[in-house]
Amino acid sequence: MIYTVTTPVYIVFFATDLKTGRFIRRMTRHRFNHAAISLDGMKTFYSFSRLYIDHPMIGGLVCESPKRYLMTGRTVVRAYRVDVNLETYGVIKSHIENMLASRDDYVYNFLSCGTYMLGRRFRREKAFTCVEFVRDTLVSGGVLFDDRHHRVGVDSLENELSACGYEMSEGTALELLKRTPWGDDPYLDDCGGRIAVMREASRRLYRMVRY
Secondary structure, three states: OOOOOEEEEEEEEEEOOOHHHHHHHHHHOOOOOEEEEEOOOOOOEEEEEEEEOOEEEEEEEEEEOOHHHHOOOOOEEEEEEEEEEHHHHHHHHHHHHHHHOOHHHOEEOHHHHHHHHHOOOOOEOOEEOHHHHHHHHHHHOOOOOOOOOOOOOHHHHHHHHHHOOOEEEEEEHHHHOOOOOOOOOOOOOOOOOHHHHHHHHHHHHHHHHHO
């Protein structure tokens, strides 16, 4: 008998306790407002999100620490375990690592946020929302099929994973996540004064619109 060695990839949805998270949930009428992918048993997460806690307009590719979601104790988490073979895991890992190698070139896709309610994705080079990044990463590994006309939202991605029958767990961040170090997560870093913040936000917005 031949056994296939598998390793888990976790697709995680969050209902965060920040004002922006509550606003997104009111607008989308979905329970969760953020998505991320983890390759190490939910010790770290990869996603497109705000880089700094106080500056939501400075967003991009970030390696998130669970501490982001353990700060208030009120974040709700739903995680899908996707068991993949080692080849698929390697492809997904390489896809993320290649993006991290030039992470400063990647920005948050605010244009897609504007077209979400129309059921459309606004494609920009090196610009993603959290759920666009997660789904495209799964497509890179052949876990999901590529469909350029597919509506990309937290609800639609969750429906895809649920329909595939992947193991799901749900609870508060305190129940499901581990207190690991901040690592490469800049969430609490000081990104400078008001001028520096405006300059970086403008650079990222220009990068999104220009390309």
